Amino acid sequence: MxxxxxxxxxxxxxxxxxxxxxxxxxxxxxxxxxxxxxxxxxxxxxxxxxxxxxxxxxxxxxxxxxxxxxxxxxxxxGTDALLTAGEAEAVKPIGSDHVRHSVDGSLMALVEGSVFQAGPGNTPLWLPSYYIDVYPVSNQEYAQFVAATGAHTPRHWTGGTFPADLAEHPVVFVTWPDAVAYAEWVGKALPTSQQWEKAARGTRGSIYPWGDQATPAKCNVRENGIGNTTPRDCYMSGGSTYGVHDLCGNVWEWCSTETSPGRYELKGGAWTSPFVRATPSSFNDAAASMCDDDTGFRCAVPA
Missing domain, CATH: 1.10.720 (Transcription Termination Factor Rho, Rna-binding Domain; Chain A, Domain 1)
Incomplete structure (x- = not known):
């Protein structure tokens, strides 16, 4: 025992x-x-x-x-606890903190299993280890999925492809089923809202990925007046303790967590959102069919 x-x-x-x-x-x-x-x-x-x-x-x-x-x-x-069969084997390391996914080549960060502070009330919750995309899925990455599966292209693409200057911008105009289809094709899944939040806030419940100081300049939100998405690595100073980026602003991100039949959580705020809406603990959801110019996604996979 x-x-x-x-x-x-x-x-x-x-x-x-x-x-x-x-x-x-x-x-x-x-x-x-x-x-x-x-x-x-x-x-x-x-x-x-x-x-x-x-x-x-x-x-x-x-x-x-x-x-x-x-x-x-x-x-x-001072006890003599016995180990269950197989537990005496040395635990193999999961891997480095950042790895490349074997299918789409995306960079993923390891979020180790632990308790973390969740939601506005900082409720302690346990999550097992998982990997999460360092960046939201880009137009260029989504194009691989479209070419391989024949999926329909987002409405802002022309001639079956994305505008060249948006290759490294997050893909938008994707519904929840679109995001799920991509995740399944690549062998991943959408993160739960709790996985997404832990990757953004760390274990101690920081208000923002970079800490507790309200700094709109560290992300693409309405106050900055950019008026569109930005490349995923544009705000490197806004990364979380796990080295995950674009978790505040730029695009809302679909999660796998269903809030009511046909509705799913969104996290992170967007370029259209005021900074106050970009707080990672904030709640937002939408119908699975919602398709807008400020909504994208990233993927996760168990470690």
Missing amino acids: VTTIERWSGVEVRALREAMRMSLREFAAHLGVSERMISKWEAGRENIRPRPVNQAALDTCLTRSDADTRARFSRLI
Whole structure:
């Protein structure tokens, strides 16, 4: 069987952090809480009990840890937990933080499994590891899909192809089914709204991908007066902690999360949106048939 904790105290918290070989900062980020909170728990030792929501997060971190980490944790708290069959094998690394997808050649970033702060209320949630496109799908990438499948072209294309100066701009005028069809063709999926949000906000619930400071100049939103999409790498200073870009402004992005029959979440705001709408925790949705000049998508895949 695997070690379980009936009720966490500061003693077990410190043991888990040391078993995972993480610094205070790293462990706090992994749990999605502040360093000060971790320090408070550890200093209180057996006299402090984290809140139930944090105990649940600690449970999840322990059960999802590899066999070596659980064995170290067992020794540190003085138990002799047995590992289930196969758990003694060394866990293979998922890969580098950024990889190229084998089908469309897109650059993807690794978002490691952990608790993160979700939504306007910063609710702690666990997500397993996944990869997400560093940039939204471009016109040039979408053209590969059209050529391979015979799918209809977006309405702003002429003569069956995109305007040359928009090759590296996000593709727009795509419905939710269009985005799903591309994702399935390339062997990926649309991200859930939670996957999208974690890639944008990190584990600590930053307000924006770059931090907590409201800086419209770091993204393509209405206030900047550009009046159209921009190349996907135009705002490199606006990237998230995972190295994912264009998560605020430029185009709204379809997610796989259905909000009601036939309606799906959109994330990120667009060049048509005021900056306040580009906050990654904000909610927006639309009918699957919606097709506009400020809506595109990116893809994700389990790690």
